[in-house]
Amino acid sequence: MIERLLKNSRGQIIIALAIVISVIVLSIALSTNKMSLQSKQLRYEPVKETALALTSDLNRALTLALCEASRKYNLTRSYREAASKGQDVIFNWASSLIAAYSHLGVKAKLSTSDENSSRASINIHFDWSGETGISYAYTDLDLDIDAYGFRGWSIRSQKSVTLKIFPETVRNDTALIFNLMEDNKPVPNLTLNLIRVYAYASNYSLVPSEVKSLKYLGEGNYTVEFTPPSKNIMGITILAATPTENIIVSARHLTNNTTQPESGNEDWTTLYMGRTLNSTEVMLLPLRLWDPKASSLGHGKEAPVISYGQPETHITSPKIPCNITLEGEIYVNLYIAPNPDAKKTRNVSVTLSIIYEDGASQLIGSSTCSVSSEGFYNFNIAVSNSISRIPKGSQLLMTITATFKKNDSGSLFIICEKDGNQMSKIILNP
């Protein structure tokens, strides 16, 4: 019986082999099938394209915001109105983004590191008071795209236009060389209709000058020739709009032979830190009373210092010869330089008060900013409801206080004028 079975098992072995082969083939096929299903789950998703498209459009929106803000600033010289105009553009963009990409679950948060701004979606800065003028805006974007599981992406978008007058090239107050850069790249195609030159007459009023020619020298440098309204001018202001983006920037050069102007016509709504010809300490002064030659550290350079041993400094204005209306906010823009430049964060507070003629004082308001590195810091001080104006004959007192830890041996310099062109200032009526 067993012998018979063994004899007949040859055919069964063939079937058994066929079954084994089938099992192997099917298991390989199943594995392959499973792999192909997994590859479907890992299919390409356009995360990179979507994120880059959003970033690219944020740059365009920021450029538009700076363009609108610079035009408003040029018309009104009001930081508040200019910043508001720029912020409106960015708010519109952010809301459109959410509406357009709602199907992807896009969440975008726009912010700045400026803790004081109530609508801190964008930071806009203009400094057109020196020989290097700047129009600058930035915003930080935090982006999540839920549909792609893409979260926590953060990027800074910024735009800047600078105009630099080279004072050594000013020839007989009829020609000078200036440099125009956009995002640190030369702007090569400026035309006559995009530039205005104004001269400071002897009474410091601004008078338009006729621009005779504009010649491109390369690397963003231009020679401009103009006809001043009179021979004895006190300085020059150049205003330019970039050809493609229409962002306006301006810079100013005051001649070295500027004499102390007659008092009575100063603009007391914007005060700068510096000295008059006769003052022994740093004061808050209108530009016309500020004398760049009367400084302790050379041309216009002053640097009140605060440290652990002396965490507070007081700077006062002379008696203000007119009433100044206060409304809403006062903008204080200070250039602060930590020394040594270690990355320590210190809270700096700026407090403004009025000292009345009878010696009594009243607090206007205060604002605090975290300072970790060298640069300009904005302190937007909300004016107390009980104050509507700074009366004639009173003084403005600015108190700058910093919080230092016990073992902190560093100090903070409050720089009055940076690189001969950008100045710390207080705008009382923005």
Add this chain to the structure above:
Amino acid sequence: MLKVHSNKGQVRVFEAVAAATIIFMSFSAAILLIRPQHSWAIREVEDLDRLGYNILHNLIENGAIESILRESSLNASRIKLKTLLEGIIPIMTYYNLTIFVRDEGGAVELKYYVSVSNARPEVFLNSPEVSSATAIYTSRSGRIYYIIIMLVKGGG
């Protein structure tokens, strides 16, 4: 004696046929499992997605969209856009590019602005491999546009 041998032979033949059938069936099943379903469609959608994003990127970054949107009439915008797309998009590819604009009223709402296409709407409804790519565009005039391009491989 002869009958026993012929029975044995028949059994062997039957066993061989059974073994062959098992192997044939397993191979058939394996082929069905190995052949990926619609992989061609997946690959084509991916390629078309990339193509769509590239087209939008090019239209936006080289300023073509800005100049098209500046056209005074919608018809001129449509003609310019169509001419441009016909030059960029590969042959035998159906496209539909639609631009929406943010309503400048108070509410955030996207309104239809302009659309160009080289195919009937059913092509995009019935095809298994429709690709779409989107972009948001802020123009220099301050208007915000939402652009969507749909692509389908034709001729298949």
